[in-house]
Amino acid sequence: MSDVTASAPRRIRMTVIGPILALILLVVAGAMMNPNFLGWDNVTNVLARSAFIGIIAVGMTFVITAGGLDLSVGSMAAFIAGLMILVMNSLVPTMGVGVPVILVGMAVALLAGLAAGLLNGILITRLGIEAFIVTLGSMGIYRSLVTWLADGGTLSLDFNLRSLYQPVYYGGVFGITWPIIVFAVVVILGEIVMRSTAFGRYCAAIGSNDQVARYSSVRVDRVRLLTYAALGLLVGIATIMYVPRLGSASSATGMLWELEAIAAVIIGGTVLKGGFGRVWGTVIGVLILTLIGNLLNLTDFVSPYLNGAIQGAIIVLAVVLQREGKARG
Amino acid sequence: MGDAVSVLALRNVSRSFGPIEVLHGVDIALRPGRVHALIGENGAGKSTTMKIMAGYQPPSQGEVLLDGQPVTFASMGQAEAQGISMIHQEFNLAEQLTVEQNIFLGRELKRGFLLDKPAMRARTRDLLDRLECRVSPDRVVSTLSNSDKQMVEIAKALLRETRVLVMDEPTAVLTRTETAILLRQVRALREAGTAVLFTSHKLDEVEEIADDLTIMRDGRVVWTGEASLMDQHAMANAMVGREMSDLFPAKVSTPGEVALEVRSLTVPGFSRDVGFTLRQGEVLGVAGLIGSGRTETFEGLCGLRPATGDVSIFGESVRIDHPWQAQALGLCYLTEDRKTRGLLLGKGLRENLTLQALAKFDRGLIDTGAEERALDQAIADFDIRGHRGALVGNLSGGNQQKLLFAKTLLADPRIIIIDEPTRGIDIGTKQQMYVFIRKLAAEGRAIVVISSEMQEVIGLADRILVMRHGRVTGELGADATEDAIVRLAMGVAPSPEKETA
Numbered sequence: 001m002s003d004v005t006a007s008a009p010r011r012i013r014m015t016v017i018g019p020i021l022a023l024i025l026l027v028v029a030g031a032m033m034n035p036n037f038l039g040w041d042n043v044t045n046v047l048a049r050s051a052f053i054g055i056i057a058v059g060m061t062f063v064i065t066a067g068g069l070d071l072s073v074g075s076m077a078a079f080i081a082g083l084m085i086l087v088m089n090s091l092v093p094t095m096g097v098g099v100p101v102i103l104v105g106m107a108v109a110l111l112a113g114l115a116a117g118l119l120n121g122i123l124i125t126r127l128g129i130e131a132f133i134v135t136l137g138s139m140g141i142y143r144s145l146v147t148w149l150a151d152g153g154t155l156s157l158d159f160n161l162r163s164l165y166q167p168v169y170y171g172g173v174f175g176i177t178w179p180i181i182v183f184a185v186v187v188i189l190g191e192i193v194m195r196s197t198a199f200g201r202y203c204a205a206i207g208s209n210d211q212v213a214r215y216s217s218v219r220v221d222r223v224r225l226l227t228y229a230a231l232g233l234l235v236g237i238a239t240i241m242y243v244p245r246l247g248s249a250s251s252a253t254g255m256l257w258e259l260e261a262i263a264a265v266i267i268g269g270t271v272l273k274g275g276f277g278r279v280w281g282t283v284i285g286v287l288i289l290t291l292i293g294n295l296l297n298l299t300d301f302v303s304p305y306l307n308g309a310i311q312g313a314i315i316v317l318a319v320v321l322q323r324e325g326k327a328r329g
Numbered sequence: 330m331g332d333a334v335s336v337l338a339l340r341n342v343s344r345s346f347g348p349i350e351v352l353h354g355v356d357i358a359l360r361p362g363r364v365h366a367l368i369g370e371n372g373a374g375k376s377t378t379m380k381i382m383a384g385y386q387p388p389s390q391g392e393v394l395l396d397g398q399p400v401t402f403a404s405m406g407q408a409e410a411q412g413i414s415m416i417h418q419e420f421n422l423a424e425q426l427t428v429e430q431n432i433f434l435g436r437e438l439k440r441g442f443l444l445d446k447p448a449m450r451a452r453t454r455d456l457l458d459r460l461e462c463r464v465s466p467d468r469v470v471s472t473l474s475n476s477d478k479q480m481v482e483i484a485k486a487l488l489r490e491t492r493v494l495v496m497d498e499p500t501a502v503l504t505r506t507e508t509a510i511l512l513r514q515v516r517a518l519r520e521a522g523t524a525v526l527f528t529s530h531k532l533d534e535v536e537e538i539a540d541d542l543t544i545m546r547d548g549r550v551v552w553t554g555e556a557s558l559m560d561q562h563a564m565a566n567a568m569v570g571r572e573m574s575d576l577f578p579a580k581v582s583t584p585g586e587v588a589l590e591v592r593s594l595t596v597p598g599f600s601r602d603v604g605f606t607l608r609q610g611e612v613l614g615v616a617g618l619i620g621s622g623r624t625e626t627f628e629g630l631c632g633l634r635p636a637t638g639d640v641s642i643f644g645e646s647v648r649i650d651h652p653w654q655a656q657a658l659g660l661c662y663l664t665e666d667r668k669t670r671g672l673l674l675g676k677g678l679r680e681n682l683t684l685q686a687l688a689k690f691d692r693g694l695i696d697t698g699a700e701e702r703a704l705d706q707a708i709a710d711f712d713i714r715g716h717r718g719a720l721v722g723n724l725s726g727g728n729q730q731k732l733l734f735a736k737t738l739l740a741d742p743r744i745i746i747i748d749e750p751t752r753g754i755d756i757g758t759k760q761q762m763y764v765f766i767r768k769l770a771a772e773g774r775a776i777v778v779i780s781s782e783m784q785e786v787i788g789l790a791d792r793i794l795v796m797r798h799g800r801v802t803g804e805l806g807a808d809a810t811e812d813a814i815v816r817l818a819m820g821v822a823p824s825p826e827k828e829t830a
Contacts, residue, residue: 013385015566060532149473191755192694196694196695197691197693197694197699198687198690198691198695199679201687204676204680205673205676205680205684208673208675208676209673209674211670212669212670212671212672213684214633214652215633215652215671216684216685216736217652217655217656217661217686218684219651219653227633276675284755300368
């Protein structure tokens, strides 16, 4: 019997190189168009801005790899921000302005994120409703709740608390701000979990064929639930970083974050229908999306108002490249 | 008719994928009004040969001759236009369309701009009648059984006024009755002058229907000629290239303590009140017709479907609602459906092998070194052939089945339920699987083998449970006859051989 296996498939080549090439291209183009582009200030600015979407997108990578989707992360972030601000403001009269209030606020954000993620996950796994439908619903619910909490306007953090809290966004060590540090830690952990733990392996197995996973004694529902819970927790962490930036939350907070996060995941080479995920790819996806906005702001080549159009074109292009890679494999 | 010029032939055809040549100088000629059987082990090159004949792939070297003239098919559409149709092992049907819409897909009858529905309806009825197929033309294909889907595929081919019909294992998913109908159709096509090429692993069918026979091994034609010159035994020997004396290993079992005891197991909608005991070192065969609820019963037992009943494992009463609970108790189910339930076709060998027992390799992070060693071991133990870095979907059926075996055994189950251990695999690999199964029993594991092949059940099992309509209709000893099994499976008058153990 001959071994009729065609040469070892070197699959998805273009999707590995594609995003990296695009990123390099953007950086080179940026450096040529504006000398300030590679300056320390701009680089840290870009990274810090990437951090919110980036932290969420790492969680989204796991959800999508396991064959799921979460549309609610943007409004979830807004709701958590609103809740956090309300709780902290209400504690000021009793606890005074101090670090403990902020710590309580952070705990509230983490717990709320975890609870929101678990709720999505339970509805999806226990009741067997499509992830798209569940999270479309919760997206509307959280968006509406934050509008209601803010009474249609803006929730602002107590002024004194705000200055105490601000270093979490603007401060840092060795000139690297906290959001960048947290983002980096989340990415490194995410990459390790995806690449070399049983959980990451199970996510990919479930995403490529959940029946096979079930027949292989994988606890499919529990793994799926955990991906949503982890994403919720990461939304909480991103919100903790985000609130000190503006010190407020409104119905417009976190608008379209879900789309940016999903887009970053896809651009990075994770397969939208699940089965294969790449955390470092997601990071590149996030950087590409942020850099485009940044470049358009720094140069007057193209109107910044066309930011969305260019991002959209890149998302479509990324998916086209993915398909080519698959056909080749 | 024997001297008729070939309608479609390959002359000295070779085919390479990348650097690997899978066909070496193949010659084969189909003559009108003759049925030509192509047999060989998995990976012998049958599928590639058929694809080249049907215009799906061009040959790397050599010629395709149509009516004696060299032709090049730029696409399967061109081959179809010349009257060459191929029916695939995996169905090529639009699942959400009706039977009629599928039959006429791409060649709808029209009156002006509008579809001529009455004409298509009449034609569909006519085709289905010829096939003795009772499904309504309005049924959505996704609701059909596999055998009915096969009939729809054949109806599609019939509609095209086919001169050459290429069928890749058309009977693999059919029951005996359905196979008989199919073979009748094949004979009718033969009478009408069509040249038929078909492959099958069931050598009795080949003996029954084929006029001409070609046997392939390792990408070469090793025998070709009049089918009447070969009997089943000679075919098997030629396919494997060695003497196939004992297909089944000797049954040397010393039943130990009771490993599994099942009482009044009910899987709603599929089976009622099933009970049996299974001892260590024993192979229990489960026979029955397709649709008798065998698979569902055992999936229910292993927590893959909702089920009720009293189950005890090694004397301890247990409750199993999820497959992982079953595995924790040492009970594993090996699915009959390796492509959609058994293996991740888009992943590599290593990831598939360790998926079921990943906890063994989990030291916080996965120990990939240990995984690689486990893969080495599995490749050696189970004689898995194929490129180590290949995707599992690119392995041949036999190698996939071996990998599925290795994967399940990595979890070290004490009780193993094996559903259709040799479906769609060649005779050489079958023999290997039988040896594995007996070896597992000899190691003291308790084994259930569910199979639609009666020879297999009889040759392999120490005791045989026969199911019909979701109930156990009888239990037979190792000396059971096919006749006794059929009687119990069909519910014909209680057989005199009926025993109880």
